[in-house]
Amino acid sequence: MRRVAAGDLPSGAAPAGPLTGAGARAVYRAACVSRALDRQSRVMQRAGTGFYTIGSSGHEAMASVALALRPDDMALLHYRDAAFQIARAGQVAGQDPVWDMLLSFAASAEDPISGGRHKVLGSRALMIPPQTSTIASHLPKAVGAAYSIGLARGGRPEHALLAADGVVMASFGDASLNHSTAQGALNAAGWAAWSGAAMPLLFVCEDNGIGISTRSPKGWVAAVLGSRPGVRIFSCDGLNFYDTYRVASEAVAFVRRARKPAVLHLTCVRLYGHAGADVPTTYLSRAEVEDDEAQDPLLHMVRLMGQAGVMSGDAALFDYLAVADEVAARAAEAVLRPRLESAAAVMSAIVPPARVNRVGNGPSAEARALCFGGDLKAMADPQPMSRLIGWALTDLLLAYPDCVVMGEDVGRKGGVYGVTQKLQARFGGRVIDTLLDEQTILGLAIGMAQNGFVPLPEIQFLAYLHNAEDQLRGEAATLPFFSQGQFANPMVLRIAGLGYQKGFGGHFHNDNSLAVLRDIAGVIVCCPSLGDEAALLLRECVRLARVEQRVVVFVEPIALYGARDLAVAGDGRWMTRYPSAERRLGFGEVGVSGDGALAIVTYGNGRYLAAQAAARLAEAGVAVRIIDLRWLVPLPLDSLKRALAGFARVLVVDECRRSGNVSEGVMTWLAEAGFDRFARITAEDSFIATGPAYAATLPSVDGIVAAVQSLHAT
Ligand SMILES: Cc1ncc(C[n+]2csc(CCOP(=O)(O)OP(=O)(O)O)c2C)c(N)n1
Numbered sequence: 001m002r003r004v005a006a007g008d009l010p011s012g013a014a015p016a017g018p019l020t021g022a023g024a025r026a027v028y029r030a031a032c033v034s035r036a037l038d039r040q041s042r043v044m045q046r047a048g049t050g051f052y053t054i055g056s057s058g059h060e061a062m063a064s065v066a067l068a069l070r071p072d073d074m075a076l077l078h079y080r081d082a083a084f085q086i087a088r089a090g091q092v093a094g095q096d097p098v099w100d101m102l103l104s105f106a107a108s109a110e111d112p113i114s115g116g117r118h119k120v121l122g123s124r125a126l127m128i129p130p131q132t133s134t135i136a137s138h139l140p141k142a143v144g145a146a147y148s149i150g151l152a153r154g155g156r157p158e159h160a161l162l163a164a165d166g167v168v169m170a171s172f173g174d175a176s177l178n179h180s181t182a183q184g185a186l187n188a189a190g191w192a193a194w195s196g197a198a199m200p201l202l203f204v205c206e207d208n209g210i211g212i213s214t215r216s217p218k219g220w221v222a223a224v225l226g227s228r229p230g231v232r233i234f235s236c237d238g239l240n241f242y243d244t245y246r247v248a249s250e251a252v253a254f255v256r257r258a259r260k261p262a263v264l265h266l267t268c269v270r271l272y273g274h275a276g277a278d279v280p281t282t283y284l285s286r287a288e289v290e291d292d293e294a295q296d297p298l299l300h301m302v303r304l305m306g307q308a309g310v311m312s313g314d315a316a317l318f319d320y321l322a323v324a325d326e327v328a329a330r331a332a333e334a335v336l337r338p339r340l341e342s343a344a345a346v347m348s349a350i351v352p353p354a355r356v357n358r359v360g361n362g363p364s365a366e367a368r369a370l371c372f373g374g375d376l377k378a379m380a381d382p383q384p385m386s387r388l389i390g391w392a393l394t395d396l397l398l399a400y401p402d403c404v405v406m407g408e409d410v411g412r413k414g415g416v417y418g419v420t421q422k423l424q425a426r427f428g429g430r431v432i433d434t435l436l437d438e439q440t441i442l443g444l445a446i447g448m449a450q451n452g453f454v455p456l457p458e459i460q461f462l463a464y465l466h467n468a469e470d471q472l473r474g475e476a477a478t479l480p481f482f483s484q485g486q487f488a489n490p491m492v493l494r495i496a497g498l499g500y501q502k503g504f505g506g507h508f509h510n511d512n513s514l515a516v517l518r519d520i521a522g523v524i525v526c527c528p529s530l531g532d533e534a535a536l537l538l539r540e541c542v543r544l545a546r547v548e549q550r551v552v553v554f555v556e557p558i559a560l561y562g563a564r565d566l567a568v569a570g571d572g573r574w575m576t577r578y579p580s581a582e583r584r585l586g587f588g589e590v591g592v593s594g595d596g597a598l599a600i601v602t603y604g605n606g607r608y609l610a611a612q613a614a615a616r617l618a619e620a621g622v623a624v625r626i627i628d629l630r631w632l633v634p635l636p637l638d639s640l641k642r643a644l645a646g647f648a649r650v651l652v653v654d655e656c657r658r659s660g661n662v663s664e665g666v667m668t669w670l671a672e673a674g675f676d677r678f679a680r681i682t683a684e685d686s687f688i689a690t691g692p693a694y695a696a697t698l699p700s701v702d703g704i705v706a707a708v709q710s711l712h713a714t
């Protein structure tokens with residue numbers, strides 16, 4: 001205020017380019033609002049009426065980037081982009097960004113994006129999905145959303161959000177550029193464009209030269225961004241909002257016209273420290289902090305508007321103060337608005353709302369016959385699981401044009417185990433051979449789902465989920481939570497996994513732990529054990545995604561893909577016929593077979609082993625009931641309770657490791673439900689060996705027989 005009043009403004013290049021006077025005033029107004037909100041958030045935090053704060057000061061030129069885009073272009077924003085959101089709100093009727101953001105600072109249940117769950121930027125009306133705090137984790141899904149725009153030209157999903165000529169924008173900080181997730185996303189965007197795919201994606205790297213306390217080495221960001229094959233680089237001065245608008249407009253025009261990815265390198269400053277109570281003088285010299293403050297973009301704006309004859313310094317100061325007053329007055333009201341108060345209120349957003357889908361007639365019998373060809377005849381015979389899953393995928397892709405399959409080697413090769421064979425020949429671009437990066441596979445799925453597709457991504461082996469688990473845990477699972485279901489990313493993630501491949505592969509191809517999937521709020525995990533049920537369960541999982549917008553993980557036991565026999569070679573008892581379209585297997589329904597004095601609760605390979613054990617036990621005069629959980633998360637407790645009615649003895653067989661896996665949940669529930677004669681057999685807390693000891697650490701038929709007998713004797 002002192003410097004503007006004294007006309008003491010920083011020097012810099014004169015205003016130039018296509019920004020109009022009205023545009024300049026809109027950017028300046030957004031910048032003043034953003035700055036006032038930053039300052040107000042600190043006042044609120046000190047008063048205990050506001051909570052988490054992270055500011056946008058220094059990054060106000062992002063308002064120019066907003067004006068260079070269209071308000072229906074999806075924007076996945078860096079946390080410092082309040083000015084972007086405010087400027088975009090000015091392009092859409094009926095918006096009140098000041099009030100919305102104050103409600104967010106106050107963690108009010110009326111905050112229109114997260115309902116008081118987090119201080120996030122975001123708005124459904126402004127096509128700004130909320131982002132998590134995990135830096136760069138939104139970039140893989142930006143690649144997916146951009147890819148979906150191209151694919152939708154071949155068939156627009158009924159729930160599509162993005163325009164055919166839309167652009168996706170994703171912004172991030174200079175330190176975040178170094179994250180492997182950011183590098184992966186830049187690489188994937190370049191790779192896809194290099195391969196000829198449409199990729200209308202604009203990355204914006206907001207380079208304030210520092211990440212919390214660690215400086216980016218001089219020249220590093222420009223060097224890295226400039227060396228990305230397939231990604232065109234544009235650079236602008238983020239202290240000069242005319243320059244920002246000019247270059248951003250060129251970048252957006254290029255991306256929209258060429259449908260190729262670009263990155264805008266925007267240099268700026270960070271004011272008021274990193275976040276919350278961060279005091280920059282604890283790691284920067286006072287002179288360094290003062291140098292940044294001297295380059296305050298608002299001071300530059302006042303200079304530039306004066307030079308352009310758009311607004312005088314006095315008028316700019318008047319507006320700045322008026323906005324600050326307005327923000328303070330409205331904050332006093334915002335802090336009085338209701339907050340979330342109960343677990344039920346917080347949790348009401350974990351599961352997104354169901355949606356209504358167009359009811360199609362499905363493919364005609366002729367179309368289906370044409371698609372399946374000779375496979376139709378083979379359907380009359382019992383088949384191993386892998387074929388039945390492949391056919392189920394075929395039927396699902398036929399029935400629902402919005403379904404897409406993506407993963408490593410799923411297309412031309414048809415998957416490592418042949419499950420997706422013929423799909424690419426049958427469905428072309430809806431079956432995508434991705435590059436080798438699990439974060440990209442899940443990001444592709446998330447972004448495509450946000451634009452109305454129903455993705456069926458595949459992770460080649462369970463062990464490799466861990467390379468990308470944040471995409472599932474931090475991104476896909478949390479989107480409804482942070483947007484109150486206004487955005488969702490339904491999908492069915494297929495993962496080949498679990499143990500018992502005879503001597504093949506060792507640990508990484510036989511990973512037997514699902515622990516990482518068991519505690520993600522809202523995610524459903526399903527695991528089939530027999531072919532026809534696998535087909536039915538997959539249909540139900542796709543229904544859960546398409547209709548209920550759920551994120552579902554479908555874990556396919558590799559060792560059972562090709563299993564044909566149960567007790568003796570050639571008996572063919574583990575093959576089944578492809579189920580008719582009318583048959584259904586509902587969410588949470590356990591499988592029950594046999595009856596007897598004791599129940600075995602299991603899933604996956606465990607069911608196969610238990611069935612073998614049951615045959616041997618029957619010869620010894622002991623009858624058992626086998627209960628296949630099928631649904632591992634959440635545990636299907638109601639249905640399990642019904643299946644166990646009248647059973648006093650229960651053996652839990654869990655092929656996963658003893659610690660952290662399904663048996664822990666089942667054992668706990670049995671204890672809480674009042675059972676007193678129950679035991680478990682699990683895998684050891686070990687990795688799996690290759691060669692003859694492949695099953696040494698896993699439950700065995702002998703072990704199950706012995707455990708049943710000893711439990712039976714109690
Ligand atoms: C994956 C991850 N690791 C660490 C953090 C903690 N963190 C939050 S912001 C930040 C620095 C980011 O710096 P930069 O990308 O330059 O953005 P800026 O804050 O400077 O705008 C860090 C380390 C995080 N949010 N996510």
Ligand SMILES: [Mg+2]
Nearest residue numbers: 173174210211
């Ligand atoms: Mg930075």
